Amino acid sequence: MKRASKIYTALVMVFLFAPIAILLVFSFNDAKSLSVFSGFSLHWYRELFRDDETLKAVRNTLVLAVSAALISTAMGTAAAVGMNRMRNKVLRQTMDSVTNIPMINPDIITGISLMLMFVFVGRLFGAATSLNFGTMLIAHITFCLPYVILQVLPKLQQMDKALPEAAMDLGCTPLRAFFKAELPEIMPGVITGLIMAFTLSLDDFVISYFTSGNGFQTLPIRIYNMTKKTVTPKMYALATIIFFVILTLLLISNLYDEDEVQKRRAARQIRKASKEAKT
Amino acid sequence: MRKIIELKNITKSFDGEVVLDNISLDIYDNEFITLLGPSGCGKTTTLRIIGGFETPDCGDVIFMGEDIKDVPPYKRNVNTVFQRYALFPHLNVFENVAFSLREKKVPKDEIKRKVTEMLSLVALKGFEKRSVTSLSGGQQQRVAIARALVNQPKVLLLDEPLAALDLKLRKDMQVELKNIQKATGITFVFVTHDQEEALSMSDTVVVMSEGRIQQIGTPVDIYNEPTNAFVADFIGESNILDGVMLEDRKVAFAGHVFDCVDAGFAKREPVDVVVRPEDVDIVPEDKGQLQGVVTSVTFLGVHYEIIVDIKGFKWMIQTTDFCDVDEKIGLYIEPDAIHIMKKSEYSGMFGDYSTYSDEMEEIGEVEIGELAEYEEQEAAPAESETEK
Numbered sequence: 001m002k003r004a005s006k007i008y009t010a011l012v013m014v015f016l017f018a019p020i021a022i023l024l025v026f027s028f029n030d031a032k033s034l035s036v037f038s039g040f041s042l043h044w045y046r047e048l049f050r051d052d053e054t055l056k057a058v059r060n061t062l063v064l065a066v067s068a069a070l071i072s073t074a075m076g077t078a079a080a081v082g083m084n085r086m087r088n089k090v091l092r093q094t095m096d097s098v099t100n101i102p103m104i105n106p107d108i109i110t111g112i113s114l115m116l117m118f119v120f121v122g123r124l125f126g127a128a129t130s131l132n133f134g135t136m137l138i139a140h141i142t143f144c145l146p147y148v149i150l151q152v153l154p155k156l157q158q159m160d161k162a163l164p165e166a167a168m169d170l171g172c173t174p175l176r177a178f179f180k181a182e183l184p185e186i187m188p189g190v191i192t193g194l195i196m197a198f199t200l201s202l203d204d205f206v207i208s209y210f211t212s213g214n215g216f217q218t219l220p221i222r223i224y225n226m227t228k229k230t231v232t233p234k235m236y237a238l239a240t241i242i243f244f245v246i247l248t249l250l251l252i253s254n255l256y257d258e259d260e261v262q263k264r265r266a267a268r269q270i271r272k273a274s275k276e277a278k279t
Numbered sequence: 280m281r282k283i284i285e286l287k288n289i290t291k292s293f294d295g296e297v298v299l300d301n302i303s304l305d306i307y308d309n310e311f312i313t314l315l316g317p318s319g320c321g322k323t324t325t326l327r328i329i330g331g332f333e334t335p336d337c338g339d340v341i342f343m344g345e346d347i348k349d350v351p352p353y354k355r356n357v358n359t360v361f362q363r364y365a366l367f368p369h370l371n372v373f374e375n376v377a378f379s380l381r382e383k384k385v386p387k388d389e390i391k392r393k394v395t396e397m398l399s400l401v402a403l404k405g406f407e408k409r410s411v412t413s414l415s416g417g418q419q420q421r422v423a424i425a426r427a428l429v430n431q432p433k434v435l436l437l438d439e440p441l442a443a444l445d446l447k448l449r450k451d452m453q454v455e456l457k458n459i460q461k462a463t464g465i466t467f468v469f470v471t472h473d474q475e476e477a478l479s480m481s482d483t484v485v486v487m488s489e490g491r492i493q494q495i496g497t498p499v500d501i502y503n504e505p506t507n508a509f510v511a512d513f514i515g516e517s518n519i520l521d522g523v524m525l526e527d528r529k530v531a532f533a534g535h536v537f538d539c540v541d542a543g544f545a546k547r548e549p550v551d552v553v554v555r556p557e558d559v560d561i562v563p564e565d566k567g568q569l570q571g572v573v574t575s576v577t578f579l580g581v582h583y584e585i586i587v588d589i590k591g592f593k594w595m596i597q598t599t600d601f602c603d604v605d606e607k608i609g610l611y612i613e614p615d616a617i618h619i620m621k622k623s624e625y626s627g628m629f630g631d632y633s634t635y636s637d638e639m640e641e642i643g644e645v646e647i648g649e650l651a652e653y654e655e656q657e658a659a660p661a662e663s664e665t666e667k
């Protein structure tokens with residue numbers, strides 16, 4: 001029985017990671033073949049970095065992801081703070097559900113609806129081509145927002161509500177009280193929200209595809225366009241790099257959380273010990 | 280003494296529910312004043328109005344002669360010790376205490392001097408670099424007090440600061456708080472639901488219930504001269520009975536006419552009578568003014584708490600003499616142990632110890648027996664007068 005469960009786990013792992021492993025291995029292949037590994041080489045990586053069109057797409061993607069992540073984190077945090085302060089329960093729950101809609105909505109519907117809106121508003125103002133970097137940024141912020149709120153809101157709810165009041169009591173204006181007392185407390189949530197927004201924006205294809213103008217290409221769209229022709233191992237190299245970037249971010253975010261948890265645990269133990277020492 | 284804070288006709292409601300109902304209160308300089316009441320009585324809301332965290336629906340908040348109703352908390356010369364301390368977890372002990380000084384851009388060496396001074400006042404010297412989350416409850420409490428006092432406020436507001444501490448620590452902190460208040464000369468406004476705490480620490484006690492102030496007075500006044508059944512019941516144990524004031528210094532209750540020290544009531548005015556459990560003497564059955572049967576005995580260390588059934592009303596009596604259950608005893612009450620109160624909306628709601636018994640219905644009826652005798656006596660001279 002025990003052996004069976006071990007085999008089962010191993011199989012799951014294989015199915016999960018085999019594709020990535022194959023991709024990784026063949027990105028270092030000397031030849032173009034997908035069946036024969038003829039020798040280790042960085043040939044395709046060199047090739048990749050010579051492809052200006054792709055590099056431009058990488059730059060576009062990064063600019064978009066960083067802006068979308070920063071803006072949605074700022075907006076999402078502000079929204080969470082506002083929602084947390086709502087006294088009316090019905091209103092708060094409604095807000096909560098409404099902000100979750102973009103998260104459960106199929107990407108394709110979000111993409112098409114956003115595109116429609118951009119074109120509609122563009123026509124209204126008489127613009128010839130209304131889809132550009134700006135519209136894509138708005139689209140990306142839209143689908144990142146709920147994830148940021150989802151990360152920040154629980155941290156706010158866990159926080160002692162008296163903290164910002166204490167800061168105000170000690171001479172802070174409400175805005176300063178937020179930065180001095182509230183923000184440090186919810187920082188773990190804000191950071192995780194930021195990282196999530198960044199990775200979501202980085203690998204989004206469907207919504208980007210519908211809202212991108214013809215002049216602005218992100219990496220996923222570029223890859224898609226390339227696969228329409230022939231797939232070169234250059235793409236494996238690119239995919240490998242992206243995989244490792246995302247993996248690193250994920251690890252950082254997990255470590256950050258783990259760190260928090262351990263700090264809390266340590267504090268609890270010290271408190272317990274000092275209580276026992278007294279009795 | 281100088282008035283430092285005046286609350287005038289404050290009313291406040293949340294979502295249509297009245298929390299404070301037209302309360303007025305004067306707070307004086309150097310005073311240790313306690314707002315005492317059960318949860319939901321509005322004491323914390325009163326404190327938050329003084330602190331600036333709530334705005335009253337109507338009424339004025341006067342601080343040293345100025346109306347501060349619309350002044351935000353960060354501009355008030357008042358600081359608060361919050362219920363769960365609300366220390367900043369991301370700052371160490373020193374930085375927590377230094378917080379308000381840093382906000383005021385006080386020079387660095389002065390900050391260091393003042394914080395060190397405050398930390399030694401609350402006996403936390405050497406804890407500067409410690410994380411506040413690593414401190415015990417009592418230590419966190421003291422950091423919170425130091426943080427609030429470093430600003431040298433005119434008034435310190437304390438919102439049930441001792442509620443989270445265990446009994447022994449709480450007793451120590453009570454003494455310590457009182458000492459700090461005396462040493463600094465700052466007015467303390469203290470909120471608690473613990474009547475013992477209120478009596479032992481305060482110069483003035485404000486008893487609140489259902490958004491209204493029931494009584495303001497010194498601890499001794501509040502205990503000895505409660506104004507109504509609520510105060511009498513909330514402050515300590517009391518037997519509260521329905522009585523009738525026959526004339527000055529004569530009152531009838533529990534079917535017997537007692538001498539008392541109260542006067543100034545209308546003739547035959549129905550009143551509430553308070554007798555504290557420790558003021559009742561147990562005497563042999565035939566020597567007592569009242570006779571009853573012991574129904575339960577609880578040993579509490581310093582004394583026994585016994586419940587005595589007298590004609591269906593259950594009295595609580597605290598005594599050092601042991602009585603057995605079902606023993607018949609007599610009770611004797613000194614005139615000055617009887618406190619007479621005017622009838623109020625709280626009459627009949629408190630002050631009997633027959634909880635869970637089905638005798639609730641019978642409580643409070645003034646027994647006719649001796650009262651009838653008194654009436655006869657009273658009527659007799661009148662008759663003889665007419666005969667003349």
